[in-house]
Amino acid sequence: MEGVTAVPSPRPEPAGPSRTGRTSLAAALLSGALGAAVALLATRQEWSEGTATVAGGAFPLTAKGSDVTGVPAALAVVGLAALVAVFAVRRAGRLAVAAVLALSGAGTVAAALLGASDSTALDEKAAQASGDASATVGALSHTPWPYVAAVGGLLLLVAGLLALRYGRLWPAMSGRYERSGAPRPRRAAAPADPDRPEELWKALDRGEDPTGA
Numbered sequence: 001m002e003g004v005t006a007v008p009s010p011r012p013e014p015a016g017p018s019r020t021g022r023t024s025l026a027a028a029l030l031s032g033a034l035g036a037a038v039a040l041l042a043t044r045q046e047w048s049e050g051t052a053t054v055a056g057g058a059f060p061l062t063a064k065g066s067d068v069t070g071v072p073a074a075l076a077v078v079g080l081a082a083l084v085a086v087f088a089v090r091r092a093g094r095l096a097v098a099a100v101l102a103l104s105g106a107g108t109v110a111a112a113l114l115g116a117s118d119s120t121a122l123d124e125k126a127a128q129a130s131g132d133a134s135a136t137v138g139a140l141s142h143t144p145w146p147y148v149a150a151v152g153g154l155l156l157l158v159a160g161l162l163a164l165r166y167g168r169l170w171p172a173m174s175g176r177y178e179r180s181g182a183p184r185p186r187r188a189a190a191p192a193d194p195d196r197p198e199e200l201w202k203a204l205d206r207g208e209d210p211t212g213a
Helices: 016-043 071-085 092-114 121-129 145-169 196-206
Strands: 046-054 057-064 139-142
Touching: 016 071, 016 092, 016 145, 046 121, 046 145, 057 121, 071 092, 071 145, 092 145
Parallel strands: none
Antiparallel strands: 046 057, 046 139
């Protein structure tokens, strides 16, 4: 029919930001938790092995990741704490905590890679076993576990970068309580309408004249 203009139906709002927020949140949680667990597990394994000459014979020696360096384990714990704390803060605080998470991952990677070729821990054990302070370890070799710890640090780094990029889309802890710890005051109830039938009956029950000025 002429003169009739079709009204276009409203388009549904895109759900991109919320979907992106949920996806990035799940990825960060999985990456961060898995990275911290992998790094902590790797530091408890043997990183290097060698031999020391004791009484003319070869004495086998091994060193765990915690013997080589305590930095990866410490930074993994810091990163895990930052991953939890990122939901307790907002705005600038969230960015700061996310930066700590990313730096913890980067530091874990660097410390693990440096420890992959370190022989200090085995040299100290060789000196103790031989009774010679100048003794060093021989036939030195390293296991893959330092690189496993580096992978854990890389996962922490990814979680931190996700928090920096998408953290503004993530939910925070419940805001029911203010910073002082007191609950927010409830909204006052709307005043009753005296012209409503139920209010007229209530006035009559109280002995009041609802038609009075």
